[in-house]
Amino acid sequence: FFAGPLVEAVGPFSAGTDPALLPVNGHPVSVAICYEVVYPALVRQFVIRGSELLTTITNDAWFGATSAPHQHFAQASMRAIEEGRYLVRSANTGISGIVDPYGRVVAKSDIFQSAVLVGDVRFLRVTTYYARHGDIVAYASVLATVAVLVLSRRRVQ
Structure with missing residues (x-):
């Protein structure tokens, strides 16, 4: 602009x-x-x-x-x-x-x-893994972290 x-x-x-x-x-x-x-x-x-x-x-x-x-x-x-x-x-x-x-x-x-x-x-x-797949590992890591946090919270309750 x-x-x-x-x-x-x-x-x-x-x-x-x-x-x-x-x-x-x-x-x-x-x-x-x-x-x-x-x-x-x-x-x-x-x-x-x-x-x-x-x-x-x-x-x-x-x-x-x-x-x-x-x-x-x-x-x-x-x-x-x-x-x-x-x-x-x-x-x-x-x-x-x-x-x-x-x-x-x-x-x-x-x-x-x-x-x-x-x-x-x-x-x-x-080509590297990153060149072929981009940020998929980062996204998978975030999802795995969220899953672990949700599951650990359920176990505490």
Whole structure:
């Protein structure tokens, strides 16, 4: 609602219907913009559609010298683990980096540091349990917890 006038001033933009992938040397690559990377369901949709490499671009300047850029990097790293993909992150004020599918940081720049990162990444097609089934384990855990609480309460009475 508040961005409408700004977007209209820039050009005729409209929301897409599906997450889009970009071909890179014949491999589908996803691009999460800024805070999109903190939403596991969105990144999962990229992988379901065939993304072999996760990338994200962000402007973390508005965080300033706080812990937020580090938290944002950590959240992005979680997507690499969940989806079993390399993640390449480019931030205009840092923290940029490359994270492998196990969450290990292959390369990383410091905050507010100009840098060029070099590292190897692989295009991957294998899917993780999370990529295939999403939050089913979390939902099942909540249901199991509720069931245990209800049953234990009945036994007490």
